[in-house]
Structure formats: structure tokens, C-alpha cells
Amino acid sequence: xxxxxxxxxxxxxxxxxxxxxxxxxxxxxxxxxxxxxxxxxxxxxxxxxxxxxxxxxxxxxxxxxxxxx
Ligand code: SF4
Numbered sequence: 001x002x003x004x005x006x007x008x009x010x011x012x013x014x015x016x017x018x019x020x021x022x023x024x025x026x027x028x029x030x031x032x033x034x035x036x037x038x039x040x041x042x043x044x045x046x047x048x049x050x051x052x053x054x055x056x057x058x059x060x061x062x063x064x065x066x067x068x069x
Contacts, residue, residue, distance in 0.1 A: 002066040004042040006050055008035055009061040019062060023053035027062075 006026070015034040019027035026049055030036040042050045042064070054062040 002068045004047060005039060005065050005067055006042055006054065007039040007063045007065055008037060010035060010038045012059055012061045014059055018056040018058060019053040022056045023049045026050055027053050
């Protein structure tokens with residue numbers, strides 16, 4: 001089984017903060033309100049929250065991917 005990772009197409013972010021509203025600890029925003037990161041490895045205890053954050057993005061630019069290890 002691989003590790004789950006979040007990948008964010010940061011350049012496409014429109015700054016509506018939906019991801020941050022449901023999972024603020026996982027999806028920090030920059031000073032202008034756009035998502036501040038391009039991705040991270042998901043800790044197992046954060047999996048549900050990460051998926052909720054991804055689903056919350058109306059632009060569909062947050063992807064959950066499984067990487068082989
Ligand atoms: S929900 Fe999507 S578009 Fe909105 S701030 Fe988060 S990454 Fe950007």
C-alpha cells in the first residue's frame with residue numbers, strides 16, 4: 001500500500017478559502033487568501049479531513065493521490 005499525498009494546483013487557486021474552512025490545519029492560506037502550499041503527505045489520522053478539504057474545493061484543484069512506496 002502506498003502513502004496518500006495531497007497535490008494542489010496552486011496556480012489555479014481562486015482564493016475562496018473553502019478548503020481552509022473545512023480543514024484549516026491542513027490547508028493554510030497566504031496573506032492574500034490563496035492556498036499557501038502545493039501539497040503534503042497525508043498522515044493517517046488526517047485522511048478524512050484531507051478528503052473533505054479536497055471535496056470542498058469548487059475548482060477541483062486539490063487531488064488525493066496514492067504514491068507507491
Ligand atoms: S478551495 Fe480550492 S480554490 Fe478555494 S482556496 Fe482552497 S485550493 Fe484555492
